[in-house]
Amino acid sequence: MxxxxxxxxxxxxxxxxxxxxxxxxxxxxxxxxxxxxxxxxxxxxxxxxxxxxxxxxxxxxxxxxxxxxxxxxxxxxxxxxxxHFNGDLSGELRIGIIPTVAPYLLPHLVQPFIENYPNIRLHVSEMITERIITELKLGNLDVGIVASLSGDSGLQEIPLYKEIFYAYVSENTELYNKQYILPGDIEPNDLWLLEEGHCFRTQIQRLCELSRSSQFGNSFQYRSGSIETLIRMVEKNGGITILPELAVTELSEERKKHIRHFQFPEPAREVCLVVNREQVKTRLIDALKTGITDYVPKEIYDKKVEMRIL
Missing domain, CATH: 1.10.10.10 (Winged helix-like DNA-binding domain superfamily/Winged helix DNA-binding domain)
Known part of the structure; x- marks a missing residue:
């Protein structure tokens, strides 16, 4: 054997x-x-x-x-x-990252990380939180980047940053004329959502007090795996969608005209690393954490205001 x-x-x-x-x-x-x-x-x-x-x-x-x-x-x-004993900062780091974080974090993280840590090989896969947790337990991943706490005693969560949610509204809706909105202001039939399985979708359902059995009267329903697609649906077809803060920082000035704040306390999510408690790639994971926090805008990373974590 x-x-x-x-x-x-x-x-x-x-x-x-x-x-x-x-x-x-x-x-x-x-x-x-x-x-x-x-x-x-x-x-x-x-x-x-x-x-x-x-x-x-x-x-x-x-x-x-x-x-x-x-x-x-x-x-x-x-x-x-x-x-670890020899202080060797090299090896393979297998990362799972949720799709609502990946497009706003990875493009800015990869090149500086490779330059700073040339001996660490990154293997990154996009997957929903549930699969990340499964792959961590199977030993197929070393670390996950998620935005909802697992509550699993076998896993350790390392907080990275908190980001608030914004509404992205069509100029054809009443919400466009408001400076601040409440979750109760959102009409479910006007809301464009991510498809089932995304933790971000679940957080929005909690925010807007929607349930799986909510009645949607529109003749057309669409659920996407891409936030960018939801933004374009709002622009072309009206309605509203919800965006995390890092996604908002990527918007053009023209698109930012569609952004509306929620009233205090603003809804938010906490993005964190999640690892198997038995893992020993501590130095590599610390390097990943440093790379992420070095990129995240200071106004997000240092945010002290009270938020409603979903």
Missing amino acids: NIQQLEYIVAVDNHRHFVQASEHCNVTQPTLSMMIRKLEDELSVKIFDRTKQPIVPTAIGRLIIDQAKTILFEARQMTEIAK
């Missing part, structure tokens, strides 16, 4: 396909299959049921794969412990 064989069975479990797993592991499919057969022979069990498509683990195989994931995680930890 060796680490390579454990990596192979985990890859097959993730992809449920031998060819895709071999491509992921950068080996030929016959080599991967042969190594897994050798492991099965050594353990005298069948790890995968090859008669089913997609391939699935056997009952004992499921237990072995779970143990393999634990062993691989601990092996990576051993390497990181040694690097």
